[in-house]
Amino acid sequence: MNFCLYCHVQLERSLTWTNWLTVEDNDVLCSSCADKLERISGERCEVCSRAWSSALCLDCQQWRQLGENIERNYSIFYYNDTIREMISQWKFRGDYVLREIFRNDLKDTFEKEFAGNSSMAIVPIPLSESRMHERGFNQSLALAEMLDAPVKQVLGRKSDEKQAKKNREARLRRNNPFFITEPLKQAVLIIDDIYTTGTTVRQAAQQLKLHGCPAVYALTLARS
Amino acid sequence: MNIDKRILMSPAFLAQALSGKRLLEEEVPIPQKCFDVLRSTKQLIPTPAIENQKGSVKCIRCGNVALQYFSEYPCGVCQQNHKYCRNCIQMGRVSECKPLYTWGGAAVNWPRHSQPLTWTGNLTTAQRKAAAQLQEAVEEKIPAYLCWAVCGAGKTEMLFPPLTSALKRGYRIALASPRVDVIRELLPRMGQAFQGVSIEALYGGSEHRTGMAQLILATTHQLMRYHQAFDVLIIDEVDAFPYYLDKSLMYAAKQAVKKQSTTLYLTATPRKNFRLQMKLGKLPHVFVPLRYHGHLLPVPKFKLAFRLTNQLANQKLPNAFRQWLIHRQNPKRQLLLFVPKIAMIKELKGVITSLLMEVDAISAPDQLEAVYAADEEREVKINQFRQKELHVLITTTILERGVTFPSVDVAVLNAGHDVFNEAALVQIAGRAGRSADDPTGEVVFFHDGKTDAMEKARQMIVEMNARGRKI
Numbered sequence: 001m002n003f004c005l006y007c008h009v010q011l012e013r014s015l016t017w018t019n020w021l022t023v024e025d026n027d028v029l030c031s032s033c034a035d036k037l038e039r040i041s042g043e044r045c046e047v048c049s050r051a052w053s054s055a056l057c058l059d060c061q062q063w064r065q066l067g068e069n070i071e072r073n074y075s076i077f078y079y080n081d082t083i084r085e086m087i088s089q090w091k092f093r094g095d096y097v098l099r100e101i102f103r104n105d106l107k108d109t110f111e112k113e114f115a116g117n118s119s120m121a122i123v124p125i126p127l128s129e130s131r132m133h134e135r136g137f138n139q140s141l142a143l144a145e146m147l148d149a150p151v152k153q154v155l156g157r158k159s160d161e162k163q164a165k166k167n168r169e170a171r172l173r174r175n176n177p178f179f180i181t182e183p184l185k186q187a188v189l190i191i192d193d194i195y196t197t198g199t200t201v202r203q204a205a206q207q208l209k210l211h212g213c214p215a216v217y218a219l220t221l222a223r224s
Numbered sequence: 225m226n227i228d229k230r231i232l233m234s235p236a237f238l239a240q241a242l243s244g245k246r247l248l249e250e251e252v253p254i255p256q257k258c259f260d261v262l263r264s265t266k267q268l269i270p271t272p273a274i275e276n277q278k279g280s281v282k283c284i285r286c287g288n289v290a291l292q293y294f295s296e297y298p299c300g301v302c303q304q305n306h307k308y309c310r311n312c313i314q315m316g317r318v319s320e321c322k323p324l325y326t327w328g329g330a331a332v333n334w335p336r337h338s339q340p341l342t343w344t345g346n347l348t349t350a351q352r353k354a355a356a357q358l359q360e361a362v363e364e365k366i367p368a369y370l371c372w373a374v375c376g377a378g379k380t381e382m383l384f385p386p387l388t389s390a391l392k393r394g395y396r397i398a399l400a401s402p403r404v405d406v407i408r409e410l411l412p413r414m415g416q417a418f419q420g421v422s423i424e425a426l427y428g429g430s431e432h433r434t435g436m437a438q439l440i441l442a443t444t445h446q447l448m449r450y451h452q453a454f455d456v457l458i459i460d461e462v463d464a465f466p467y468y469l470d471k472s473l474m475y476a477a478k479q480a481v482k483k484q485s486t487t488l489y490l491t492a493t494p495r496k497n498f499r500l501q502m503k504l505g506k507l508p509h510v511f512v513p514l515r516y517h518g519h520l521l522p523v524p525k526f527k528l529a530f531r532l533t534n535q536l537a538n539q540k541l542p543n544a545f546r547q548w549l550i551h552r553q554n555p556k557r558q559l560l561l562f563v564p565k566i567a568m569i570k571e572l573k574g575v576i577t578s579l580l581m582e583v584d585a586i587s588a589p590d591q592l593e594a595v596y597a598a599d600e601e602r603e604v605k606i607n608q609f610r611q612k613e614l615h616v617l618i619t620t621t622i623l624e625r626g627v628t629f630p631s632v633d634v635a636v637l638n639a640g641h642d643v644f645n646e647a648a649l650v651q652i653a654g655r656a657g658r659s660a661d662d663p664t665g666e667v668v669f670f671h672d673g674k675t676d677a678m679e680k681a682r683q684m685i686v687e688m689n690a691r692g693r694k695i
């Protein structure tokens with residue numbers, strides 16, 4: 001017997017001639033839960049994936065003026081109430097298995113949007129040590145590991161204390177919490193759960209590019 | 225700040241806050257250093273949270289053994305996979321990685337109150353009889369006792385004598401209810417009735433509370449944080465849970481009480497297993513067959529409406545319903561209308577409004593509203609109905625329990641539907657005739673084929689009334 005991973009109702013999966021090709025679309029959620037996830041469709045900002053009718057949204061125009069350092073972020077879902085609750089139960093409550101909700105969409109999107117670039121390295125956003133002790137896992141790594149591509153954990157994250165102690169020169173670099181543990185000379189795809197302001201992705205990109213990375217892309221579940 | 229810390233670290237505080245608990249480290253409400261000291265001095269004792277033996281897994285906090293509710297995560301701290309429980313994850317994740325802590329320090333002596341009861345009202349004869357039984361159950365430490373009281377019997381007052389008795393003996397007590405509204409409503413009433421007793425209300429979102437009072441009012445989930453804590457545990461509406469939650473509730477209740485203790489179950493509609501145990505003489509119990517105002521329960525009338533299911537699906541209302549609306553005994557009474565499904569509410573609201581207008585049951589469409597579980601304005605609408613700003617309220621089974629309105633007629637459209645089980649129908653019928661000023665009220669089940677549940681519900685009400693007449 002199978003149950004919806006999120007709401008626990010029993011799944012009824014009767015195969016018929018009309019659905020046998022598509023039935024595997026989301027094989028962990030019931031149709032009622034699956035229907036509540038909304039994919040971003042139609043026109044979007046070509047850099048950050050926000051639903052937007054011209055090429056660049058206002059935020060991204062601003063980033064460009066400040067010196068843009070990511071090539072593109074691609075988000076799959078609108079950040080609606082349902083995905084917000086799912087992500088929160090997954091990440092904050094620590095319900096690790098809920099990443100399965102996103103496996104197929106993440107893989108498909110990776111194939112469709114990024115697989116042309118086979119020399120790309122998958123890089124997760126690191127978690128601070130105290131967060132790791134609370135949750136026991138890094139949600140960004142949990143997503144990255146679902147893709148059929150080598151994952152390289154080349155970013156480190158300063159703890160808050162270390163950040164307070166650091167010198168002025170470092171502080172000038174916009175309080176960037178990330179550092180590089182191993183320079184990468186290849187293009188990078190950053191994986192994360194939510195793209196909100198885009199600051200996190202760009203801070204990571206800044207460090208990567210300072211150390212010789214030629215191009216940084218991002219793939220995120222939801223665009224808030 | 226300083227005073228706070230001193231209180232936090234005092235042995236009396238620690239014992240009171242931690243005895244009878246079973247908590248994850250992050251739930252222990254003390255500073256890290258203090259926690260470390262207590263652990264190294266074995267005043268906090270770690271126990272594995274997940275029992276994993278020979279292929280069978282059990283969550284020690286909620287009792288879950290269903291594999292469907294377990295999963296694993298690769299722990300970034302220990303670099304190995306840990307099982308975790310998904311059944312109780314809303315209360316913080318229980319996993320193989322982190323133990324649960326129980327108190328191993330000094331025992332707490334809860335105060336023995338010589339005159340705890342500050343309530344001065346009077347119990348009715350029926351209430352007094354039952355209260356005496358409950359009191360005896362507490363005094364004799366009878367492990368399980370059931371109080372079968374009709375909707376509107378006034379059960380809170382009946383609890384005062386057994387609670388008084390328990391408080392005089394220096395017992396620790398918990399009252400658990402599935403519904404948070406009940407807990408919120410009970411807190412001021414209990415505070416009034418037992419003014420010198422420490423009382424705390426715990427529910428989802430009240431995690432900042434330490435739960436260290438002598439009398440704990442809690443939603444049933446909160447019991448999972450207690451271990452051998454209570455001398456008396458009162459479980460309200462024990463039948464109100466969906467079956468799958470029932471098991472973990474029973475587990476939590478068992479874990480939360482001391483080895484020598486009394487659990488009192490309160491219900492208006494006991495489940496089969498309880499009724500069987502009563503019949504077999506294995507569960508001592510008492511009936512409260514009369515409402516506090518002394519009047520009998522309204523007995524539901526069945527009205528057959530041919531092809532009702534079909535008609536409703538086509539957004540038509542049966543003639544039987546129209547006829548009843550026209551000939552209601554007291555058209556001034558508000559009307560509570562139950563339908564089986566949310567979808568039906570949306571479909572039928574229009575036709576019901578026009579019918580009610582046509583038969584002069586309402587004079588304007590805005591005298592009618594509809595509520596359902598996920599309705600954001602649920603509280604507002606219920607309040608409007610209570611204030612008589614609304615004359616008619618259409619609802620799903622969410623209003624079957626707890627919510628009381630003084631003077632209503634109750635109609636169920638398609639009472640034969642699966643969602644209306646025996647207990648639900650008894651509870652629904654119990655919404656009518658609640659006030660002493662208008663102790664009757666019509667209850668009508670419209671159906672196109674009587675179900676077992678309908679028959680049994682009516683039978684249960686008739687039997688209770690027969691008992692009530694004898695008092």
Ligand SMILES: [Zn+2]
Nearest residue numbers: 004007030033
């Ligand atoms: Zn579901």
Ligand SMILES: [Zn+2]
Nearest residue numbers: 045048057060
């Ligand atoms: Zn943009």
Ligand SMILES: [Zn+2]
Nearest residue numbers: 283286309312
């Ligand atoms: Zn559990």
